[in-house]
Amino acid sequence: MIYFDKVSKIYPDESVALDTISFGVKPKEFVTIVGHSGAGKSTLIKMLIAEEWPSDGAVFFESANIHRLKKSEMNKLRRRIGTVFQDFRLIPNKTAYENIAFAMEASGRTDSEIASDVPHVLELVGLGNKIWSFPHELSGGEKQRVAIARAIVNQPDIIIADEPTGNLDPINTYEIIKILQKINELGTTVLLTTHNKGVVDTVNGRVITMEKGKIIRDDKDGKYVL
Numbered sequence: 001m002i003y004f005d006k007v008s009k010i011y012p013d014e015s016v017a018l019d020t021i022s023f024g025v026k027p028k029e030f031v032t033i034v035g036h037s038g039a040g041k042s043t044l045i046k047m048l049i050a051e052e053w054p055s056d057g058a059v060f061f062e063s064a065n066i067h068r069l070k071k072s073e074m075n076k077l078r079r080r081i082g083t084v085f086q087d088f089r090l091i092p093n094k095t096a097y098e099n100i101a102f103a104m105e106a107s108g109r110t111d112s113e114i115a116s117d118v119p120h121v122l123e124l125v126g127l128g129n130k131i132w133s134f135p136h137e138l139s140g141g142e143k144q145r146v147a148i149a150r151a152i153v154n155q156p157d158i159i160i161a162d163e164p165t166g167n168l169d170p171i172n173t174y175e176i177i178k179i180l181q182k183i184n185e186l187g188t189t190v191l192l193t194t195h196n197k198g199v200v201d202t203v204n205g206r207v208i209t210m211e212k213g214k215i216i217r218d219d220k221d222g223k224y225v226l
Contacts, residue, residue, distance in 0.1 A: 001024075001025055001026055001027045001029075001061070001062060001157070001158075001189060002024060002025040002048065002059075002060065002061055002158070002189075002191075003022075003023075003024040003025075003059070003060040004021055004022055004023055004024075004044070004047070004057070004059055004060075005022055005057050005058045005059070005060065006020050006021070006022050006056065006057040006058075007020070007021050007022070007044075007047065007054045007056070007057035007058070007059060008020050008021075008054060008055050008056040008057055008213075009040075009043055009047070009052060009053075009054055009055050009213075010055045016212070016213045017040050017043040017052075017213055018040050018043055018044060018047075018054070018213045019040075019212070019213040019214045020056075020057070020214075021040075021044070021057075021210075021213070021214065021215050022057075022215075023208060023215060023218060025189060025191060026189075027157075027189055028184070028187055028188070028189055029189055029190075029205075029206060030180075030181065030184045030189075030190045030192070030203060030205045030206070031190070031191050031192070031205070031206045031207075031208060032192045032193075032194060032199070032200055032203050032205065032206065032207050032208070033045075033191065033192065033193045033194075033207075033208045033210060034193070034194055034195060034197075034200060034207055034208070034209050034210070035195065035209060035210035035211055036195055036211070037195065038212075039210040039211055039212065039213070040210050040212070040213040040214075041162075041163075041193040041195075041210055042162055042163075042193065043213075044193075044210070045160055045162050045191070045193060047059045047066070048061070048066065048081065048158075048160060048191075049078060049081060049083065049160070050066055050067060050069075050074055053067055054067065061077060061080075064077070079107055079154060079156070080156050080157045080158065081156055081157070081158045081159075081160060082150075082151030082152055082154070082156040082158070082159045082160070083151055083159075083160045083161075083162070084144070084147050084148055084151050084159065084160070084161040084162070084164045085147070085162055085163075085164070086162060086163040086164060086165075086166040086167055087167070088135070088140075088143040088144060088146075088147045089147065090135045090143055090146060090147060090150075091135075092134070092135050092136065093134070094134070094135075095131070095132045095133060095134055096122060096127060096130055096131055096132070096133055096134075096135075096138070096146045096149075097118050097119075097122070097131045097132060099135075099146055099150055100118045100121065100122070100146070100149055100150045100153050101114045101118055103150045103153060103154065104117065104118070104153055104154060107154050109154070117153055118131070118149075118153065119131060121149045121152060121153045122146075122149050124149065124152075124179075124182075125145040125146075125148055125149045125179055126145060126175075126179075127142060127145050127146065127149070130142060130146075139172070140167055140168050140169075140172060141168055141169075141171075141172030141175060141176065144164055144165075144168065144172070144176050145175075145176070145179065147164075148161075148164075148176070148179055148180070148183075152183055152188070156188065157188065157189060158188065158189045158190075158191060159180065159183060159184075159188055159189070159190045159191070160191050161180060161190065161191070161192045161193070162193050163193055163194060163195075164176055164180075164192070164194075165177065165194065165196060165199060166194075166196075170198065173196070173198070173199060174202060177199055177202045177203060178202075180192065181203065205220075206218070206219065206220050207219045
């Protein structure tokens with residue numbers, strides 16, 4: 001489904017973010033990418049949504065080279081990818097319902113689809129009672145649940161979660177990871193980045209360990225060794 005083929009990223013100051021990395025992700029996998037700050041995790045994620053371009057190598061989604069897609073083709077691809085970030089990225093003057101509805105409107109969904117799907121997806125993440133709450137009325141864990149609901153509402157093939165628990169306490173961290181696992185069990189591929197060993201232990205799945213832009217381990221059994 002996803003394949004990185006000898007991908008490198010070197011910035012103009014000659015700093016190396018990614019150094020000849022190759023790996024693949026199969027449909028319906030849950031893959032956790034770990035490593036200390038600066039290991040290259042976020043750069044790798046940005047390659048998938050074409051926020052960064054490789055200096056060398058290629059990134060494929062199915063048979064398509066992501067960085068050779070036309071703008072219209074890239075827009076279609078991005079609709080197949082849901083993203084969750086550490087800083088939530090909710091619109092502050094919109095309610096939980098409106099934040100999710102906005103993502104659906106951008107994808108061309110109808111008013112009836114929005115009215116049907118938004119309450120359903122908020123129930124899925126345990127926030128059915130917060131549908132009309134604004135971000136400032138929500139806890140950090142609740143904000144991240146809204147962000148996850150927004151990411152999954154258009155039924156993407158892949159969820160990319162870039163350090164989604166970085167600002168959360170251990171209880172909320174556990175709950176967010178359990179929601180991502182539930183989404184994965186429903187058939188969505190999940191690509192998660194973290195530096196939290198507790199998160200890795202909770203997921204207990206495939207772990208790719210990065211260090212200084214390189215993949216130094218690719219374990220199928222949930223091990224995190226640094």
